[in-house]
Amino acid sequence: MSMFAVLLSGCASLPSSGPTGRQVISSATDPAAELKFQVVDLDGAAFKKLQAIQPAGRAIGQIAALAREGRVDRIAPGDALQINIYEVGMTLFGASTQSAGTGLGGAAIAGDTVDPTVRSQPVNVVTVAGDGTIRLPYVGRLMVAGSTPYDVQRMIEQALHGKSQSPQALVTVVSSPGNSVYLLGDVSRTGRMPLTAARERLLDAVATAGGSKVSNADTVVRLSRGGESAEMRLGDIRPGTSDDVALLPGDRIELVNEPRSFSAFGATPKVSQVAFEAPSVSLAEALARIGGPNDVQADPRSVFLFRYDAAAIAAGEPPVIYRLNLMRPESYIIAQNFPMHDKDLIYIANAASNPVSKFVALLNQLFAPALTARIITKNN
Template sequence: MRKGSYGSTRLIAAALMAGALAGCSTLPSAGPTASQINAALRKDNQTGFKIVEIDAASGPSLAFTPPPVGGLAKLDQPGRIDTVGPGDLLEISIFEVGVTLFTAGSTGSSAQGGTFNPSARGTQLGTVKVDGGGDIQLPYIGRLAASGKTTGEIERMIERGLRGLSQRPQALVSVKENAHNVFYVSGDVRQPGRYTLGLPRERLLDSLARAGGTVNQPDDMVVRVTRGSVSEESRLSAVDASGPQNIALLAGDRVELFNRPRTYLVFGATDKVSQVNFGATNLSLAEALARIGGPSERLADPAAVYLFRYAAVAGDTTGAQPVIYRLNMMRPDSYFLSQRIGMHDKDLIYIATARANAPAKLAQILGQLFSPILAVRAVAR
C-alpha cells in the first residue's frame, strides 16, 4: 500500500473516532444510569414518582407484612343443608297396622274402605321427585309443599294426611338423590364436578380435598367462592384450616380454583430481562435478586439497584403513589436490609447500567470498525 493511501486511511479512522466520541451518550444501553434517573426526578417526572433510599430508617417500613386476608370470611353465615329442595328424589315408605290403606291384606274392611290387617306391614311408594315448585304428589294425600323442609317434617306431614284413612300410619322418607344440597368445584383441581353436602356442614378446604386438591402450588392458587350473586376470593395459602376464611359451604355454592402466580419483573443490567414467579409465600428482595443471578458484573452499577412499586404513602389519601426504592449494594449493611424487605406482587426490579461501561462499549465498536481496515492493510503488505 502506498504511503498516500495509508494517510487517507488514518484520516478516515480519525474522523470515525471523532464521530463515535460525539455520539458516546447515545451508545446502546440496557436502560438509564443512576444519574439519568436522578435527572428525570427533577426534570421529567410525569408520574410524580419519588426516590427513597433503602437504609436503616426506611428499611423497617418495607419489612415483610402478613398477606391480605381476602374476603372469604364475608360469606360466612348460618344455614341449613338438611332440607329438601326442587329436583331431589325421595324414597317414601308407609308402615301400617290394623286398618291398612296401602297394604293388600286379609279379608274384612273398615268403615273407611281400608283393609284390616293385625300385623304391621310396610309399603314403598317408589321414588317421588320434588317438582320445580317444591311440591310432591302422593296418592290419597295430594300435593304437599316439601321444599325447605327436612325429611322428618315431611314424614309428619304424610302421617297427618293419612289420619282417618289408615290406622296408626307411619312414614319413612329418605333422600335417594340430592339435587338441592350440592356444591360445585371447578378450575385447577384434579376432580372437578358436583358434590353433595354432607353433615355436619362441609367447609371450604374439605370441598377441595374431595375434589382431589390443586394441581399447582398453593402459593400460586386463588380460590373464589360464589354464593348467589356475590363472589369473594383469596390466596389458597391464606386459607387456614382453623381460620375465618375456611367457611362452611351452603347449597348452591360454587368453588373455583385457578392459577394466578405472584410475579416480579426484572429489567436493566442483568443477564436476562425476565418475569419471575415468587414460588413461596414470602420472598425477600435479597432472594429475588439471587434468583436472577444478581447484578451483571460486566454491565451493572451495584450501587444503583432500584425497586419500582406503587406504595401507600403515609398521610396521602389519594391512593398508591409511584415510589422508587434505591438499594446501594456497595454498602455491606444493604445485604442485611435486603433480607428483610418483602417483595410484592408485580414489583419491578431495575439494575442501573454503570457509566464506566460507555468507554468499553466505544472501544468494542471501534474495534469492529477498524478490524477490516487493519486486515486489508496486512494483506496489502
C-alpha cells in the same frame, strides 16, 4: 478540546439497557411527569414499616368477606326423597314389605311391648318438582321446598290422620342437588359435591375433589356466592381460619392455575421472566436467580424493585419503586427478608460511567485495526 467534547457528546446516543439510577430518581421528582411515582430506599426504617403493612390484592380476608349464615338441610327442587309410611292395623299402602324394627316372628318392638300389627310400606323415590311440591297417594300434593325432612314427615302424618291408624312417616333425602356445591377448573375431580350436616368448609371441598392439579401456591381459588365472588391463593388459606368459610348450597368453587413470576431488566446477564417455583421467594433469592448485577455495566447502588399494587393505586396512592443499595452490608439482610410479589419487576441500573466505557470500547474497535496494520507494515 472541542473534539473531545464532541466525542463525549456521542456517548448519550449509544445503546443502553435502561436509565441510570440518577435518572430514575430525577423522574420521580419531575413535576411535568404524567405518571407520578415515589422511590423508597430499602433501609432499616423502611423495612420495619413494610413488615407491619398487611399485603393487598389476594390477601388474607378476601374470601372471609363472603361468609354468610345458612342451612344445608332444606329441601329444594330436584331433590330425591325416600319416604316410608308406618301404619297399625288395616293399612292404606298394602301388605308389609318391611318392619319398623322386628323381634321374634317379625313383629315390631316399641319399648317393652310387641305390636304385630305395625307395618311399613316404602313409597317409590319421589323427586321434588320444579314448583317445590311432591305428590303422594292418599295425601295429595305437598309444598316441601324450603322445609326439612322432619317437617315433611309431620306434613304426611297430618295428611294421613283420619285415613290411617296412627300413621308415621320417615323421610330420607337420597339425593340433594339443591344442597350441593360445584367444583370446576384445575381441580383433580370436577363435579358436584353434596353438603351434609357436618358443615363442610372450603378446604374440605377442595380436598374431597383431590386437590389442585398444580402447587397450592400457584393456584387461585375463586369462590362465587349469591352474585358475589372473591379469590385468594390456595396456599394462603389455612384450615379453620376465617377464609376457610363454611360452604352454602349453590356455591361454585373454581381453581385457576396462575403461576407467579417476576421479571428482570437492565444491567443483568439477560432480560428474563422467572417463575417462583416455591411458596415464597425473597429479593435476595430473586437477584441470585437472575445472576445479580453485571460487574461490567451495573450500578450496585441502584437496584430497583418496581411493584404495581392495584388496590393502593385505586385508593389514590402513587406506584412505589423500592431502591436497594448493594454497597451497604445491611442491604443483604434486608434483601434476604424482603418478600417478592407476583409480577414484581427488578431493574438494575447502568453505572453512570457505562456510556463512556462503551464509547472507549467503540473507539478501540474503530482504530485498533488501523493501528495493527500500521505496526505490521512498519515491521515488514
